[in-house]
Amino acid sequence: MTAESHHPFTTVIGLEVHVQLQTETKLFCGCVTTFGSAPNTQVCPTCLGLPGSLPVMNRRAFDLSLRAALALNCKIASFTKWDRKNYFYPDLPKGYQISQFDLPFSYEGHLEVTDPKGAFEPRNVRIIRVHLEEDAGKSMHDETAGTADSRIDLNRTGTPLCEIVTEPDMRSPEEARAWLNELKLLLVYLGVSDCNMQEGSLRVDANVNLHIPQPDGRLAKTPIVEIKNMNSFRSVERALIYETERQWGEWQATHAEIGSMPKQTRGWDDSAGVTRGQRHKEESSDYRYFPEPDLVPVTVSEEQVATVRATMGEPPAMLRKTLAERWHIPAYDADVLVNQGPELVEYFEDLANKVGEGKVASNWMQQDVLRMLNERGGRIADFPVQPAAVADIIARVKKGDFDTGRGKEIFAAVLETGKPVDEVVASMGIAAVDEGDLQKLCEELIAENPKIVADVKGGKEQAAGGLIGQAKRKNPNVNPGKVRALALELIRALP
Amino acid sequence: MTITTTPAAELASALQKGETTSVECTTAFLDRIEATNPTINAFLSVDRDGALAKAEAVDTARAQGKPLGPLAGLPVAVKDVLCTTDQKTTCASRMLKTYKPPYDADVVRRLREADAIILGKTNMDEFAMGGSNENSAYGLVRNPWDTDRAPGGSSGGSAAAVAADMAPLAIGSDTGGSIRQPAGLCGITGLKPTYGRVSRRGLIAFSSSLDQIGPMARSAKECAMLLQAIAGHDPGDSTSLNTPVPEYLTNLEKPLEGLRIGRVAEHFGDGLDSEVAEHVEQTFAAYEAAGATIHEVELPHASYGVPTYYLIAPSEASSNLARYDGAHYGHRWDGTPSDDQGITTFDSPLVEMYCRSRAEGFGPEVKRRIMLGTYALSAGYYDAYYAKALRVRRLIRNDFTQAFEKVDLIGGPVSATPAFKLGEKTDDPVSMYLVDLYTVGANLAGIGGISFPCGFTKNNLPVGFQLQGPALSEPLLLQAAHQYQLTTDWHLQRTPAISS
Ligand SMILES: [Zn+2]
Numbered sequence: 005m006t007a008e009s010h011h012p013f014t015t016v017i018g019l020e021v022h023v024q025l026q027t028e029t030k031l032f033c034g035c036v037t038t039f040g041s042a043p044n045t046q047v048c049p050t051c052l053g054l055p056g057s058l059p060v061m062n063r064r065a066f067d068l069s070l071r072a073a074l075a076l077n078c079k080i081a082s083f084t085k086w087d088r089k090n091y092f093y094p095d096l097p098k099g100y101q102i103s104q105f106d107l108p109f110s111y112e113g114h115l116e117v118t119d120p121k122g123a124f125e126p127r128n129v130r131i132i133r134v135h136l137e138e139d140a141g142k143s144m145h146d147e148t149a150g151t152a153d154s155r156i157d158l159n160r161t162g163t164p165l166c167e168i169v170t171e172p173d174m175r176s177p178e179e180a181r182a183w184l185n186e187l188k189l190l191l192v193y194l195g196v197s198d199c200n201m202q203e204g205s206l207r208v209d210a211n212v213n214l215h216i217p218q219p220d221g222r223l224a225k226t227p228i229v230e231i232k233n234m235n236s237f238r239s240v241e242r243a244l245i246y247e248t249e250r251q252w253g254e255w256q257a258t259h260a261e262i263g264s265m266p267k268q269t270r271g272w273d274d275s276a277g278v279t280r281g282q283r284h285k286e287e288s289s290d291y292r293y294f295p296e297p298d299l300v301p302v303t304v305s306e307e308q309v310a311t312v313r314a315t316m317g318e319p320p321a322m323l324r325k326t327l328a329e330r331w332h333i334p335a336y337d338a339d340v341l342v343n344q345g346p347e348l349v350e351y352f353e354d355l356a357n358k359v360g361e362g363k364v365a366s367n368w369m370q371q372d373v374l375r376m377l378n379e380r381g382g383r384i385a386d387f388p389v390q391p392a393a394v395a396d397i398i399a400r401v402k403k404g405d406f407d408t409g410r411g412k413e414i415f416a417a418v419l420e421t422g423k424p425v426d427e428v429v430a431s432m433g434i435a436a437v438d439e440g441d442l443q444k445l446c447e448e449l450i451a452e453n454p455k456i457v458a459d460v461k462g463g464k465e466q467a468a469g470g471l472i473g474q475a476k477r478k479n480p481n482v483n484p485g486k487v488r489a490l491a492l493e494l495i496r497a498l499p
Numbered sequence: 500m501t502i503t504t505t506p507a508a509e510l511a512s513a514l515q516k517g518e519t520t521s522v523e524c525t526t527a528f529l530d531r532i533e534a535t536n537p538t539i540n541a542f543l544s545v546d547r548d549g550a551l552a553k554a555e556a557v558d559t560a561r562a563q564g565k566p567l568g569p570l571a572g573l574p575v576a577v578k579d580v581l582c583t584t585d586q587k588t589t590c591a592s593r594m595l596k597t598y599k600p601p602y603d604a605d606v607v608r609r610l611r612e613a614d615a616i617i618l619g620k621t622n623m624d625e626f627a628m629g630g631s632n633e634n635s636a637y638g639l640v641r642n643p644w645d646t647d648r649a650p651g652g653s654s655g656g657s658a659a660a661v662a663a664d665m666a667p668l669a670i671g672s673d674t675g676g677s678i679r680q681p682a683g684l685c686g687i688t689g690l691k692p693t694y695g696r697v698s699r700r701g702l703i704a705f706s707s708s709l710d711q712i713g714p715m716a717r718s719a720k721e722c723a724m725l726l727q728a729i730a731g732h733d734p735g736d737s738t739s740l741n742t743p744v745p746e747y748l749t750n751l752e753k754p755l756e757g758l759r760i761g762r763v764a765e766h767f768g769d770g771l772d773s774e775v776a777e778h779v780e781q782t783f784a785a786y787e788a789a790g791a792t793i794h795e796v797e798l799p800h801a802s803y804g805v806p807t808y809y810l811i812a813p814s815e816a817s818s819n820l821a822r823y824d825g826a827h828y829g830h831r832w833d834g835t836p837s838d839d840q841g842i843t844t845f846d847s848p849l850v851e852m853y854c855r856s857r858a859e860g861f862g863p864e865v866k867r868r869i870m871l872g873t874y875a876l877s878a879g880y881y882d883a884y885y886a887k888a889l890r891v892r893r894l895i896r897n898d899f900t901q902a903f904e905k906v907d908l909i910g911g912p913v914s915a916t917p918a919f920k921l922g923e924k925t926d927d928p929v930s931m932y933l934v935d936l937y938t939v940g941a942n943l944a945g946i947g948g949i950s951f952p953c954g955f956t957k958n959n960l961p962v963g964f965q966l967q968g969p970a971l972s973e974p975l976l977l978q979a980a981h982q983y984q985l986t987t988d989w990h991l992q993r994t995p996a997i998s999s
Binding site: 049052053054055056057058059060061088090092094097098099100156290292293294297298299300 | 581582588590595598600601602604699700701702703704706707708734735736737738814815817818820821822824826827828849853873876877878881885
């Protein structure tokens with residue numbers, strides 16, 4: 005249920021997303037962009053903003069951002085330029101950020117988000133613009149022991165960032181979260197960004213206000229609030245839910261409408277679960293944008309766009325359809341698999357190929373591989389059980405060596421011990437149960453369970469299920485299907 | 500042969516023939532600097548040990564018959580706006596008093612590769628902002644022709660060093676006339692190349708779209724030698740031109756037959772000193788005598804050059820100089836409380852550090868231009884000032900394009916007056932800004948210009964003549980100046996003895 009569904013208003017949300025491009029080197033110099041290196045070790049005169057240093061555009065970063073813009077269905081400008089955004093901050097060593105102001109390299113795109121569970125209608129979110137800019141460094145304020153010591157790490161300075169600005173097209177916090185998930189998935193699939201929010205490679209600001217129909221038919225709009233400092237998609241959703249309620253309360257108290265005050269910026273406090281007003285001063289900055297004279301404008305030809313498009317890869321929305329058709333799996337399954345990212349899809353396709361049956365592979369992925377992966381954490385690329393081992397277990401189940409339940413136990417044991425399937429099967433004492441043994445076991449069970457036998461004879465075949473549990477306790481290797489079939493056969497043969 | 504009065508071209512051949520050594524030459528210039536710099540203040544730092552070590556290395560290599568660069572053994576003075584790893588680079592500012600760059604400017608790298616001997620770093624107006632060299636944090640520069648007068652600026656140190664025989668060759672930079680105007684006032688030859696001909700990497704930026712590095716020497720021939728060594732494409736400067744560098748020296752000897760030189764009537768209006776006007780007209784006559792033709796051309800928007808320049812240059816400067824904030828390098832306020840800047844309340848300790856560091860580190864002219872530029876770029880003023888200035892800049896560029904359809908070069912004065920008295924204009928920024936009247940056009944249009952001596956006033960002050968040419972016309976500019984210098988000896992005149 006959406007948070008505001010019981011309220012008589014529409015929530016209007018627009019997002020501003022910054023993603024770090026997955027380039028090896030920075031946007032305007034040759035420094036590497038590896039995360040987590042010792043502070044100030046990935047720097048040079050240019051990204052340190054030393055006197056006399058000059059920027060040179062990294063064409064690969066530009067092509068990567070073109071890929072993002074094309075995937076977001078944007079128009080690509082044939083002529084684009086760089087601008088300086090001027091402001092003072094210690095993590096901005098030049099005193100300006102090289103960005104794009106009035107001529108972004110791409111504009112007017114869209115990205116649709118659907119919810120497979122149908123919690124909301126498919127929503128086409130329009131994109132105003134996507135532009136490229138350089139990242140700032142990181143300030144670390146050491147407030148311990150009251151030393152008020154600030155340190156600056158400029159490793160990140162100059163890392164390429166794509167800024168994606170949407171129209172206010174989202175209508176609920178969960179829709180915004182779902183859209184962010186879809187955006188992230190898209191950028192990860194296309195290799196544009198790893199979108200790691202913890203490492204700061206994806207950052208989100210949200211603009212939100214309420215549209216409230218009035219008795220006279222007019223639509224009242226509350227002042228737009230920009231929310232910052234959200235460090236996960238969950239935080240974005242929570243902050244938007246909080247802010248929606250706060251604005252509704254504010255509206256009821258003041259009836260203040262948009263335009264009655266300057267746009268407000270509020271910071272999200274994740275632990276307190278509230279948004280807090282930030283100082284007005286920070287909102288009214290004049291960045292004194294002007295064209296960057298150290299760089300030449302960039303022209304983009306149709307051929308360049310075509311080349312980028314040709315090497316772009318399949319976006320997730322298309323992949324969901326492809327996967328469902330190729331492996332005859334339900335749309336829901338394809339959605340779950342694709343949403344886990346390209347590495348998992350690769351794992352699935354490998355497994356499905358080996359198993360030969362998409363649906364069986366998909367079931368194992370969802371019920372076993374994914375469950376274990378979620379429990380353990382980490383990436384599928386580091387998952388110790390390879391598709392070949394899972395396919396081996398599935399094949400043995402099919403052959404009747406053991407049932408699915410037993411197969412899952414073997415899977416868990418393979419994962420636990422890191423041993424090959426053969427060895428695990430042997431060590432668990434699992435061997436195919438000999439026909440004679442099975443016959444003997446069933447005869448024993450029939451002798452021990454006159455009530456069940458009577459029920460079955462009286463027409464309640466499902467009572468035979470009671471024998472299966474007992475059979476498994478006597479010999480964990482038995483195949484329940486075979487026990488059931490043989491037991492029924494023996495009971496029917498009884499006088 | 501007195502080494503310090505011998506032109507660089509002759510020194511080069513004497514070095515090649517073994518008639519002198521680089522150590523001998525370098526020592527002579529270093530001694531001359533030692534004797535005259537206390538008066539002239541052309542050098543901010545002199546690298547005696549480094550220069551002599553390099554000279555010795557060149558002499559040894561030469562003795563061993565090893566291949567040497569085109570400037571092998573020749574001393575060069577470098578304006579302190581260019582980064583050098585072995586010497587401080589101060590930009591004549593308190594802000595960079597102790598700053599030593601971790602990399603060489605591309606031009607410095609090329610000089611080293613040409614086996615030139617870098618004598619030291621020359622004085623200038625702080626951050627290249629000024630036209631008299633009175634805006635240096637390390638003292639003004641005196642004009643060697645009359646030490647009560649200014650050498651011009653901002654490359655006043657480089658111009659005075661060449662004029663006073665402290666260096667045979669020097670590197671300057673020109674944003675609105677900063678090579679040509681001091682060259683004119685000091686009686687030497689200076690070339691502002693086409694924008695992009697010489698890499699700006701390692702040139703501490705004043706106004707990125709206008710700054711250009713160029714050679715300063717006694718003659719056009721020596722400017723050609725020096726330009727040959729420093730010009731060329733640099734992939735590290737996105738605005739650097741990727742076109743081949745012509746052979747500047749081989750072109751010099753061609754006669755001027757058929758050359759069309761433009762004359763702009765507005766250049767001879769009010770404010771032009773009558774003696775300057777007379778020498779400039781005589782120069783036109785000399786060109787005519789040498790086979791050139793003179794044609795009246797119009798630069799209709801020339802009168803907007805200075806106001807346009809003083810919007811664009813400060814705007815870019817306000818951004819380029821934002822990096823000097825005390826946080827990473829350069830001058831930082833030491834924390835001593837004071838109210839001498841007239842400001843006592845700050846938003847935060849950080850803002851106080853910024854404000855006080857910049858208030859202490861920058862001189863008044865730099866602050867004035869930062870304020871001008873910040874204002875011109877501000878929301879609400881941008882369209883009226885900066886954006887309009889860009890439009891006028893295009894008109895000025897078009898003026899030149901149209902003029903160059905009719906003529907090959909445009910001639911005229913470099914400055915309205917000969918060297919002015921020190922202190923004469925310091926209280927009147929606008930009259931100081933007007934010293935750029937004839938030179939800013941070439942920077943706004945991105946074209947080349949050369950200034951060379953064309954006579955002396957009754958007071959024995961040099962008068963300069965300027966030729967401007969279309970983009971990449973350096974061969975023609977150098978040739979035209981050289982041909983004039985073949986029949987005149989203004990450029991060979993030496994200054995009166997400099998009292999120490
Ligand atoms: Zn770097």
